[in-house]
Amino acid sequence: MSIVQASWQNKPLQPPVHSLPAPLMVNLTSFPKRFSSLHLTIKSLLLQDVRPDRVNLWLYQEDIKDLPENVRQLEGEGLTIVPVAKDSRSYKKLIPALTAFPDAFHVTADDDIYYRPDWLSTMVAGFSGDYREILCWRAHYLATRPDGQPKPYRKWYPKTEVRGPDPRLFFTSGAGVLFPPGSLPSTATDLSLALRLAPYADDLWWYTMARLNQSRITRVGNNPALINWPDSKAGSLWQFNKQAEHGNDSQLAALITHFRINL
Template sequence: MLNELYHFATPWAKATKRQINVNRMLGVAANALYPIYCAWSPLPKQRTTQGERMVVSLTTFPLRIGKVHLTIQSILRQSRPADRILLWLSKEEFPEEAQLPANLLRLKEKGLDIRFCDNIRSFKKVFYTAQEFENDVIVTADDDALYPENWLEGLWDTHEKYPGCVCCYRAHEITFEGGRVAPYQEWYGLSPDKKGPSEALFPVGVGGVLYPAGYFSGIEFDSGKIMKLCPTADDMWLKIVGAQKRIPAVKVSTNSKEWFTIRNSQRQCLMSVNTAGRMRNDEALQNLMEYYHVTAEMLGGTSTEQKGKG
C-alpha cells in the first residue's frame, strides 16, 4: 500500500517547491490511510529466509510509544522479511511491559521482540543489538517513519551487490578543508547525485541503514564513554566504527525519497540539538576522532578533490 504512495513522491534532494508540496500531501494521505489499512489487512505469516540473517533494530520513548506500532507494522509487511525485529525500550521509562499499548504488544505474536535496557538515548537502537548479533546483518530503523514494502529489499539487494559496505537510503557527503574535516554544516547535505561506495558518505539513520555482518566485531562497547563523547550523535559514532576499519558506504539509489513521518509522534529532531545545542555534531566528531584515532583520510580524504568522488 505504501509503495503505491511513494511511487508519486519525488526525492527531496531534487524536488521543486511544487514537488515538495506534493510529497507533503502524500504524507498526509499516508497518515490517514495507513492505520485503516493495517486494521483491515492481516499481517503476513512469518517467513524464514536462507543464508545470512537480517536483524532490524529500533528504539522509542514515551512520547512516541502510542504510534510506534505503525512503524513496526510497516517493517513486518516487507517484501524481503527481517529474520528478527527488536524494539529496545528504557526500563526506566517503561518499567512494566504489561503497561505498553495493546496495539504494540499484539505484534509480539507476529515476531516483534521487545527488550528492556538502560537508557542510553538513541544509542539503544543499535548498542545492544550490535553486541548480541555481531555476526548478522543489522538494519537500524527510526521509530516514526512509514517504510515502503520494498524498503528492506532495497537495502538487501544493495548489500548483495556491495557486501563489504554500509548500505543506506540517505547520506551526506563529508567535505574537507586544508586536510581536515570541514564543519558539519558545510557538508553536502543528502549528497545529491552521489551513490558511492565512498568513505566520505555519511549515512543518515532516519532512512534506514544496513551494517554488514562483522561491522561491530572487535569494537569497544562502553556506554559511559560513548555518552561522554557524543551523547546525542549516534550516527557519528556509527560512522567512526566503520572508519576504523575503512568500511565505505553506498546508497541504494543516487537520490532517494524521504519516508513519510508519522504525524503527532512528537518528533524531537536530534539534528537540531547537535547543531545548535551544547553538544554539536562538530564537537562530537572531533571527540570521536581523537578517542578512536581516526584521521580525515579514514573518512574519505584530505582535499577538496575528494568531494567529486563517489
C-alpha cells in the same frame, strides 16, 4: 485510513524470506513521548516485502510498562520487545543488538518514520557478498576544508545523490542502514566510550566506527523523501545537534581527536 492501516488489511500471509547468509534483524528503540505513533512505524516494518528473522524493539526496562496496547499486540505479529537495563538514548537501538547477535545482519530504523514496503528488500538486494560494505538508504556528503578537516556539519551536502562506495557518505541510521557482521570493529559496542565522546550523536559514532574499520559505504534506493508521523519530533536531537558548541561538530571533533583519524 492511513497508509499503514490500509496496507495492514492487505498483509500477505507469508512474505518471502530474505536471501542473506545469516540472520537478518531490524532494530529500533523508542521512549514514552513517541509511543502514541510507535505502532504505525512497527506495522510498516512488519509489512516489508521480505521477512527479517526478527524485528527488535529495544526499550529501557522502566519504559516498557508505559507501552500502549496497540504496540504490545504486535508481539503476536512478529515484534520482539527487549528490555535494556541502561537508558542510553539512541544507542539502545544497535549496541545491545550487536552485543547479543554479533553474527547477524543488523538494520537500523527510527520510531517516527513510515517505511515503504521495499525498504528492507532494497538494502538486502544491495548486499554484494562484501561483509565490509555498509548499505544505507539515505546519506549526507561530508564536506571538507582545504586541509582535509571536516567543515561544520551544517555545511555538509544533505541527502546526497552520490551512491558510492565513498568514505565521505555519512549514513543516517534512522532512514535505514544495513550492517553486515564484521562491518564494524569491536570498539563499536563500547557504550561508555560512545557516551563520553558522542553522547547525543550515535550516527557520528557509527560513521566513525565504519571509517576505523575501513568499511565501504554505499547508498541504495532512489533517495525518496522520508515520511514522518505528525508531531513525531518530540524529544528530537536534530535541532540540538546543529549547534556549533555542543552539537555534532564538537562531538565529531572529540571522536577525531580520540581515534586520531583523518576523515
